[in-house]
Amino acid sequence: MLFNESFRMAITxxxxxxxxxxxxxxxxxxxxxxxxxxxxxxxxxxxNVQSSIASLGSNMLIVSPGAxxxxxxxxxxxxxxxxxxxxxxxxxxKIKNIDYVSPTVSSxxxxxxxxxxxxxxxxxxxxxxxxxxxxxxxxxxxxxDDDMEKRRRVAIVGTTVAxxxxxxxxxxxxxxxxxNQPFKIIGLIESKGQSSMGQDQDDVIYIPLTTAQERxxxxxxxxxxxxxxxxxxxxxxxxxxxxxxxxxxxxxxxGKEDDFHVRNLTSLMETMSQTTSMITLLLGSIAxxxxxxxxxxxxxxMMVSVTERTREIGIRKALGATFRNIMMQFLIExxxxxxxxGVIGIVCGCGISKAIANFGGFNTxxxxxxxxxxxxxxxGIGLFFGIYPARxxxxxxxxxxLRYE
Numbered sequence: 592m593l594f595n596e597s598f599r600m601a602i603t604x605x606x607x608x609x610x611x612x613x614x615x616x617x618x619x620x621x622x623x624x625x626x627x628x629x630x631x632x633x634x635x636x637x638x639n640v641q642s643s644i645a646s647l648g649s650n651m652l653i654v655s656p657g658a659x660x661x662x663x664x665x666x667x668x669x670x671x672x673x674x675x676x677x678x679x680x681x682x683x684x685k686i687k688n689i690d691y692v693s694p695t696v697s698s699x700x701x702x703x704x705x706x707x708x709x710x711x712x713x714x715x716x717x718x719x720x721x722x723x724x725x726x727x728x729x730x731x732x733x734x735x736d737d738d739m740e741k742r743r744r745v746a747i748v749g750t751t752v753a754x755x756x757x758x759x760x761x762x763x764x765x766x767x768x769x770x771n772q773p774f775k776i777i778g779l780i781e782s783k784g785q786s787s788m789g790q791d792q793d794d795v796i797y798i799p800l801t802t803a804q805e806r807x808x809x810x811x812x813x814x815x816x817x818x819x820x821x822x823x824x825x826x827x828x829x830x831x832x833x834x835x836x837x838x839x840x841x842x843x844x845x846g847k848e849d850d851f852h853v854r855n856l857t858s859l860m861e862t863m864s865q866t867t868s869m870i871t872l873l874l875g876s877i878a879x880x881x882x883x884x885x886x887x888x889x890x891x892x893m894m895v896s897v898t899e900r901t902r903e904i905g906i907r908k909a910l911g912a913t914f915r916n917i918m919m920q921f922l923i924e925x926x927x928x929x930x931x932x933g934v935i936g937i938v939c940g941c942g943i944s945k946a947i948a949n950f951g952g953f954n955t956x957x958x959x960x961x962x963x964x965x966x967x968x969x970x971g972i973g974l975f976f977g978i979y980p981a982r983x984x985x986x987x988x989x990x991x992x993l994r995y996e
Contacts, residue, residue, distance in 0.1 A: 601923040615892045616932035618885025623936025625878035626965040631944040633871025634956035654816040672812040673850040688825040691719040694813035700770040704756040715803025731763040731778035747778035749793035886972035893980035921981035929973020933966040
């Protein structure tokens with residue numbers, strides 16, 4: 592009963608000064624809203640990075656030509672021609688715990704259909720590439736071993752290419768020209784959307800690797816080798832075996848620098864996840880500072896409230912109110928400010944996060960953890976910063992309080 596009475600008195604006191612109460616809550620509202628919005632942005636970045644790397648395939652190793660150094664692949668003369676198709680075949684034949692191996696080459700060309708044309712990426716791949724990259728053929732078929740052997744001019748197009756060359760018409764069965772060479776479209780890949788870097792994964796044409804090497808590029812080497820490992824815990828072992836095999840095949844002596852480098856996408860994903868988690872924590876921490884500022888605002892207003900209501904406190908004490916009664920009244924007031932400010936802040940934070948996603952074209956992820964954390968923090972701050980003013984009010988001498996003008 593005493594708590595209910597103290598609660599009603601606290602609400603009445605806050606309602607008597609609506610504007611002041613709202614301004615006091617503003618720090619909490621901004622703090623909670625900023626924490627939720629910033630963390631949702633950070634989580635969105637993390638989700639984009641993970642989905643982008645995952646879209647390349649699970650348990651992926653990518654072998655690229657050129658030595659690896661601190662600045663990335665080094666483009667020394669001839670270093671980009673060190674991988675051969677036979678290297679991919681050797682990896683497939685001699686290394687265990689591998690599901691698929693697909694060497695690739697790529698270049699940009701103009702594709703033409705009648706009076707429609709489109710500049711896009713043309714990738715020469717093998718049939719295994721479909722499984723490695725988890726591609727789904729929506730219509731038609733993918734490249735076959737027979738297409739590879741006979742160096743056929745066949746193409747599988749992404750949805751972006753299909754829309755720009757054929758609009759709404761199904762492109763399968765039609766002929767197009769790529770770099771003035773005729774190709775027949777045998778398949779249409781289902782949309783994969785944009786990567787985390789904003790790259791359109793549907794703006795691509797796939798052709799047989801042998802066709803790309805001999806009829807388009809006029810080369811005998813490959814630009815990368817994509818490898819899917821059977822189990823994630825075998826990634827490091829397989830990577831080491833591949834490196835040893837390629838050193839032997841390329842006759843690289845001990846102590847000499849490799850003319851290739853192997854990227855482990857699982858390790859890359861873990862590193863990127865750690866980085867984005869740190870970014871999220873940093874954004875949340877910066878936003879959380881405004882919660883501390885909001886708490887100081889609560890303390891300031893409660894101190895003013897104690898000063899204004901000195902005579903009221905004196906009367907209550909004269910009528911028998913105890914130290915605990917006065918403490919409870921002022922603590923309830925400060926906690927109510929934290930609770931109401933926290934609820935409004937949650938609504939504002941979720942709204943801002945949705946607005947960023949809708950109007951900023953940026954993916955955001957709202958999770959329950961930052962909501963619960965920021966709300967609990969706002970209530971805790973209301974309680975913490977309300978203790979000193981409440982103690983000051985409760986310790987007032989009733990005689991001195993009644994004399995206060």
